[in-house]
Amino acid sequence: MSNRKLYCMRCRKFVPQRALDEHGCPFKYISAVDKEMTGIVDRLYKMGIPPVYAVWSATPLKGEKGKYAISIRIDIGRRISEDILGKLPQGWGYIWETATSDRSPMHLIAYGENWCDSGSETLEERIKKLIKDFEEFLDTKDCEAIKAVLILMEGWG
Numbered sequence: 001m002s003n004r005k006l007y008c009m010r011c012r013k014f015v016p017q018r019a020l021d022e023h024g025c026p027f028k029y030i031s032a033v034d035k036e037m038t039g040i041v042d043r044l045y046k047m048g049i050p051p052v053y054a055v056w057s058a059t060p061l062k063g064e065k066g067k068y069a070i071s072i073r074i075d076i077g078r079r080i081s082e083d084i085l086g087k088l089p090q091g092w093g094y095i096w097e098t099a100t101s102d103r104s105p106m107h108l109i110a111y112g113e114n115w116c117d118s119g120s121e122t123l124e125e126r127i128k129k130l131i132k133d134f135e136e137f138l139d140t141k142d143c144e145a146i147k148a149v150l151i152l153m154e155g156w157g
Helices: 035-046 123-139 143-156
Strands: 004-008 030-034 053-060 067-075 092-095 108-116
Touching: 004 035, 030 035, 035 053, 035 067, 035 123, 035 143, 053 123, 067 123, 108 123
Parallel strands: 030 053
Antiparallel strands: 004 030, 053 067, 067 108, 092 108
């Protein structure tokens, strides 16, 4: 289901691993993404919040047929004020704490749910709907204003 590839946010094109050296854009524009996540990546990049990666997963829950743990993770590479994007849609959250064994900080916008196949939609349809809903949330934001605030905040940092 998931199909991770390297994606250039500047060119808005997928870049094969073997062609990274020939690709004309600096590496800072490359993000590891699932193909369904490019809309979110493009929107965040336009706001000045370029993701390091944007991926989703759906893991079957043991012993529970038709039930999955759905996870969507967007690593934005740095902590931003939660006021920048504001309150996220239901089920989405900011994850800043250090929870890894190597104590490296986390900079995620993430979604998680346990989903049960009731027959009204497929797992693929559910994933696409969650991604589309988050894209629509991002579309309500003023990209230029967010970019300006981030630049000002970095100057004060």
